[in-house]
Amino acid sequence: MLVQRSLLRSCLTRFLSPTRAMSTNLPESKIPIFTTVAEMRKWRSLAFAKNQSVGFVATMGALHEGHMTLVTRSLRENDLTVLSIFVNPAQFAPHEDLATYPRTLPSDLELLSEQVRPVPTTSNHAVSASPTPETHVRTPLAVFLPSVPEMYPSGISQDRSVQRGTFVEIAGYGSEMEGKSRPGFFRGVATVVTKLFNIVQPTHTYFGQKDIQQALLLRRMCRDLLLSHPTPENLHIVPTMRDSADHLALSSRNAYLSAAERPFATVLHRALSAAQTAWDAGEAKGECLRKAAALVESIQENAVKEGVVVKMDYVEMNGAEEFEVLGDKEVKSGRGGVLLSGAVWVGKTRLIDNFVLGDANRTIVC
Numbered sequence: 001m002l003v004q005r006s007l008l009r010s011c012l013t014r015f016l017s018p019t020r021a022m023s024t025n026l027p028e029s030k031i032p033i034f035t036t037v038a039e040m041r042k043w044r045s046l047a048f049a050k051n052q053s054v055g056f057v058a059t060m061g062a063l064h065e066g067h068m069t070l071v072t073r074s075l076r077e078n079d080l081t082v083l084s085i086f087v088n089p090a091q092f093a094p095h096e097d098l099a100t101y102p103r104t105l106p107s108d109l110e111l112l113s114e115q116v117r118p119v120p121t122t123s124n125h126a127v128s129a130s131p132t133p134e135t136h137v138r139t140p141l142a143v144f145l146p147s148v149p150e151m152y153p154s155g156i157s158q159d160r161s162v163q164r165g166t167f168v169e170i171a172g173y174g175s176e177m178e179g180k181s182r183p184g185f186f187r188g189v190a191t192v193v194t195k196l197f198n199i200v201q202p203t204h205t206y207f208g209q210k211d212i213q214q215a216l217l218l219r220r221m222c223r224d225l226l227l228s229h230p231t232p233e234n235l236h237i238v239p240t241m242r243d244s245a246d247h248l249a250l251s252s253r254n255a256y257l258s259a260a261e262r263p264f265a266t267v268l269h270r271a272l273s274a275a276q277t278a279w280d281a282g283e284a285k286g287e288c289l290r291k292a293a294a295l296v297e298s299i300q301e302n303a304v305k306e307g308v309v310v311k312m313d314y315v316e317m318n319g320a321e322e323f324e325v326l327g328d329k330e331v332k333s334g335r336g337g338v339l340l341s342g343a344v345w346v347g348k349t350r351l352i353d354n355f356v357l358g359d360a361n362r363t364i365v366c
């Protein structure tokens with residue numbers, strides 16, 4: 001027991017020191033940052049040894065309040081939380097925005113620091129940043145910040161035709177909605193998230209509704225691969241956080257929008273709302289989508305006058321289990337869970353959003 005305590009203390013001092021970042025060219029942060037799989041695994045094994053639950057939030061950085069809803073939920077429901085920041089090349093097609101994706105590590109760490117109000121405690125309950133257990137300060141949040149070679153030891157090309165090695169594919173479910181517009185996207189996501197789950201071994205994990213198909217596919221992946229960390233039940237989908245004034249879904253890519261484009265970025269939410277209202281009133285899917293398209297068209301016309309190009313990628317309604325496209329004549333009555341989702345281009349920025357219709361909302365987003 002004594003040996004275990006002193007081992008634990010020396011590991012904590014080594015791995016959780018807030019000044020550690022300084023020696024590795026990372027911004028200084030009171031949150032421990034791990035850059036290698038080995039370090040992260042060591043941290044995780046300590047949590048296993050102490051029977052502490054670990055919540056996990058996977059991100060690509062450029063953090064905003066939407067990410068923070070996942071983090072606060074995880075902090076509330078777990079002893080410890082890991083947030084990963086990794087811009088995953090495998091989920092970007094060669095023509096997509098990997099090179100320009102916003103990378104804002106210093107402000108990400110500041111935002112995360114605000115979540116960690118140190119709680120002085122005399123208990124030995126949580127892994128601590130301080131080497132003195134008697135007066136230790138609880139820092140329940142850690143950041144995993146791996147490099148590309150760390151995550152892809154065999155290398156990774158964005159060009160799928162030349163990729164070699166091991167990938168995870170969720171067959172049969174990724175060809176509609178986002179998968180239709182971004183072939184290969186979910187293969188890249190499933191592959192990197194499998195790796196992250198394998199490293200962090202989370203008790204619970206939190207994904208945003210904004211990327212609803214991603215979250216549902218990952219839940220299915222946990223089930224299909226019989227994962228225990230996390231189990232599919234422990235993959236939680238957290239409601240989309242929106243701008244309080246105009247309901248635009250918060251998104252890292254919103255940073256691409258110019259001042260002229262920003263007012264038109266609400267086009268998708270407005271189109272989805274029009275379709276939702278029609279669906280709730282008992283209109284058939286075909287009519288709901290026509291209403292959404294008409295709204296996009298009218299906004300497009302106004303946008304052009306301001307020199308802004310708005311283009312609809314898709315607005316569609318799909319089953320929430322199989323992602324099958326609903327027939328034009330289908331109506332609300334008797335239908336199970338339905339995803340009303342879409343993507344639009346505002347200038348060079350691609351924005352997505354969705355609503356989960358009907359009672360399914362209560363069971364899917366929780």
Ligand SMILES: Nc1ncnc2c1ncn2[C@@H]1O[C@H](COP(=O)(O)OP(=O)(O)OP(=O)(O)O)[C@@H](O)[C@H]1O
Binds near residue numbers: 058059
């Ligand atoms: N507005 C939001 N509300 C709730 N969760 C969100 C929101 N935006 C992103 N998330 C979730 O945060 C996690 C990390 O997402 P990511 O880092 O890609 O941010 P993002 O804002 O979705 O970026 P992008 O603009 O590239 O889509 C995902 O599970 C995502 O669904």
Ligand SMILES: CC(C)(CO)[C@@H](O)C(=O)[O-]
Binds near residue numbers: 214
């Ligand atoms: C889940 C994820 C972090 C995988 O790279 C990414 O797709 C995202 O941020 O939604």
Ligand code: BAL
Binds near residue numbers: 060091211
């Ligand atoms: N939030 C989804 C990540 C992506 O669009 O690549």
